[in-house]
Amino acid sequence: MKLREIQAILAAEVFTGADKLDLEVEAGFGSDLMSDVLAFTRGRVVLLTGLTNTHVIHTASMVDAVAVVFVRGKRPDRALIDAAAKMGLPLLGTKLLMYDSCGRLFRAGLKGCSGEVLEPK
Amino acid sequence: MNEARPPLELTIPVRAWDFLAGGDGAARVRQVLQQVGFPPAVIRRVAIATYEAEMNIVIHSQGGELKAQITPAVITIIARDTGPGIPDIDLAMQEGYSTAPREIQEMGFGAGMGLPNIRRCADELAIDSMPGKGTVIKIVIYNR
Ligand SMILES: Nc1ncnc2c1ncn2[C@@H]1O[C@H](COP(=O)(O)OP(=O)(O)OP(=O)(O)O)[C@@H](O)[C@H]1O
Ligand SMILES: [Mg+2]
Numbered sequence: 001m002k003l004r005e006i007q008a009i010l011a012a013e014v015f016t017g018a019d020k021l022d023l024e025v026e027a028g029f030g031s032d033l034m035s036d037v038l039a040f041t042r043g044r045v046v047l048l049t050g051l052t053n054t055h056v057i058h059t060a061s062m063v064d065a066v067a068v069v070f071v072r073g074k075r076p077d078r079a080l081i082d083a084a085a086k087m088g089l090p091l092l093g094t095k096l097l098m099y100d101s102c103g104r105l106f107r108a109g110l111k112g113c114s115g116e117v118l119e120p121k
Numbered sequence: 122m123n124e125a126r127p128p129l130e131l132t133i134p135v136r137a138w139d140f141l142a143g144g145d146g147a148a149r150v151r152q153v154l155q156q157v158g159f160p161p162a163v164i165r166r167v168a169i170a171t172y173e174a175e176m177n178i179v180i181h182s183q184g185g186e187l188k189a190q191i192t193p194a195v196i197t198i199i200a201r202d203t204g205p206g207i208p209d210i211d212l213a214m215q216e217g218y219s220t221a222p223r224e225i226q227e228m229g230f231g232a233g234m235g236l237p238n239i240r241r242c243a244d245e246l247a248i249d250s251m252p253g254k255g256t257v258i259k260i261v262i263y264n265r
Contacts, residue, residue: 035234038169039241051229055176058144059229062151062168064161 001025001110003067003090006046009104010094012069015081017090025066028110030102034059041065042113048101052076057084057091067091071098129153129191135178135202140228143179146187147172150198153191163264166242167196170260173235174200180225182256198260206252214240214248 004021007014014021026043032050037059041047047065049056052074060068067090070076076084076091084091094101106112131153133146151168159167171187178185178200185202207213214236221231240246245261 032229033232033234034229035173035232035238038173039232039234039238049229053228054140054144055229058148058172062147062165062172064165 001105001108003046003092005108006067006069006105006110007092009108010069010092010096010101012092012094015076015091015093016085017067017088017092020067020088020090023066023090025110027113028102028105029113030071030098038063040113042115045113046105046110048098048105050074050098052080054080054083057087057089060089061087065089069094069101071096071101129157129189131187131189131191133187133189135175135185135187135200137179137182137184139179143176144172146175150187150189153189154196157191159196159264163196163262167198167260167262170239170242170262171198171200173238174198174258174260176230177235177258178202180221180230185255194264196262196264198258198262200256200258200260202255204253204255206254207248207250207256208252210248210250 003023003025025046027045029041029045030048031037034055041063044066046067047060048069048071050071052070070093073095147168150171154164175187182202183204188199190197212218216237217233219231219233243260244263247259250256
């Protein structure tokens with residue numbers, strides 16, 4: 001799924017990375033615990049979170065996330081947007097809550113990262 | 122990559138409670154590995170392990186440093202801090218165990234997954250800690 005579709009499904013605002021909306025996203029991951037993100041993401045993910053600090057964008061960069069979506073109307077400050085822009089990491093924001101955001105994306109066909117837990121090899 | 126070249130060494134200071142600069146060390150190591158052209162899967166493991174070790178110094182210690190030693194065959198990360206040390210390493214290694222205070226948890230830390238993540242990413246891991254003295258974590262990841 002393209003980042004552009006994710007933006008449309010979540011009616012998301014783009015804080016930075018408007019030129020990168022054609023990037024392909026393989027899976028989604030929603031969490032406010034960044035070590036869980038580091039532990040369990042697989043492939044090129046979009047990270048949904050309610051936190052807006054540097055820990056989030058550093059974590060996203062370590063796992064090569066395609067983009068970060070801030071849920072429940074959380075807005076990053078200017079410094080965070082600038083830092084993400086420098087990394088080339090798109091930041092989006094939706095007013096939807098975490099569960100609703102993830103649910104909409106999943107319904108639209110974006111899978112999660114539980115694959116190796118649930119699917120037989 | 123030329124095997125005969127001396128290892129590339131980076132030393133990066135890490136300050137306690139500096140959440141602005143915290144993570145820059147791992148980002149720098151990752152950038153160097155990308156420039157040298159290591160495989161993405163190897164870079165990812167090094168980046169995650171280094172970031173977890175760096176942020177543990179930021180949130181749990183009085184400060185320290187990261188050392189990265191990079192050769193074509195193996196990447197070694199040494200994270201060293203000056204205290205307070207880890208009293209029970211087996212307990213600290215358990216998934217979900219965390220002493221992160223509330224205000225730190227609100228920043229997205231405290232899953233108790235950092236050390237388990239490091240173990241998962243590392244080919245070799247040695248943790249040496251002396252209560253009151255400090256902690257040294259040695260992470261070895263082979264390029265294969
Ligand atoms: N460098 C360190 N100095 C002192 N104590 C440490 C250090 N690193 C880890 N610890 C102790 O080990 C515990 C577990 O560490 P771990 O990285 O697994 O989880 P965490 O840092 O609490 O949470 P997370 O990494 O998931 O955000 C910590 O809560 C802390 O008590
Ligand atoms: Mg940790």
